[in-house]
Amino acid sequence: MSTDAKILVVDDEERIRRLLKMYLEREEYDVMEAENGEEALDLALHHEFDVILLDLMLPGMDGIEVCQELRKAKATPVIMLTAKGEEANRVQGFEVGTDDYIVKPFSPREVILRVKALLRRASSTKFLQTETQAKDILVFPHLTIDNDAHRVTVDNDIIGLTPKEYELLLYLAQSPDKVFSREQLLKDVWNYDFFGDLRTVDTHIKRLREKLSRVSEDAADMISTVWGVGYKFEAAAK
Structure with a gap:
């Protein structure tokens, strides 16, 4: 069944962006990409996304800063992508308004499950x-x-x-x-x-x-x- 859900994938590694994009598009989501925090924030502020998959460690403006700035204007659901050992950063992410997090390395199936759960809850309850x-x-x-x-x-x-x-x-x-x-x-x-x-x-x-x-x-x-x-x-x- 098709969906109008728009997803923004933010990661400085093209390999990860392409992997996520491929699996999300299999679910018929409309996917856009960003490779750094500044680009991600600009897209998030000027487009209406249903979920943002946001890498924590980005060059320049990191995921925490992106989420913090985004929350000043929008309540778009955000799933933070973090590496093992970044527990303190995950807590900080929740404090600036992250809705969920996924630890790298992740399985594409888990990402899809998390996205579907957040869409199901946040879009219409x-x-x-x-x-x-x-x-x-x-x-x-x-x-x-x-x-x-x-x-x-x-x-x-x-x-x-x-x-x-x-x-x-x-x-x-x-x-x-x-x-x-x-x-x-x-x-x-x-x-x-x-x-x-x-x-x-x-x-x-x-x-x-x-x-x-x-x-x-x-x-x-x-x-x-x-x-x-x-x-x-x-x-x-x-």
Whole structure:
């Protein structure tokens, strides 16, 4: 089945770009390439991509800088490509808005699975829309989630969230006071049944709280840590 999804592949190694392009085009994705950070950022800002595969170590402007600058203007989903031993950089990547990462050397099948998972979640969140047909607007003290408009407001201020941050908040808010383990969140929000780093959840929770707290500490406090278990959304802030 054909798709209109557009993917940007960013890597300074032509061999890797060609490999990824070949496998992605087999899935009928529309693929563009960039070989450095400056070119990638220019393309990302002037085109509408559904997913960006972004190498961390690029000459000149690296993947962290590209993602950081991109997030000032757009919430395009980003999958960072990193080498083993770059764990600290991966954490930094999550902190500037990366949605996922893949460790080199990678299997093309894993890349396709990750891309499909991110497209399925970030482009339309169909499973959420189906389940929340009768309640497309969730209203809490200090916080409103309008799922029809894909918009979060805190004390009447619109909060800019990445697709994954939005999905995570909506997923938690749909089941107030229910505790979710990190493993469950990875499975249901990231669609990871057999791979995924639990710190991915922690880092996204941290970013989500930080964004909410810039407007309202009460709203940020609604996302509660249950030590040794996971996280929950408290309908009434602490």
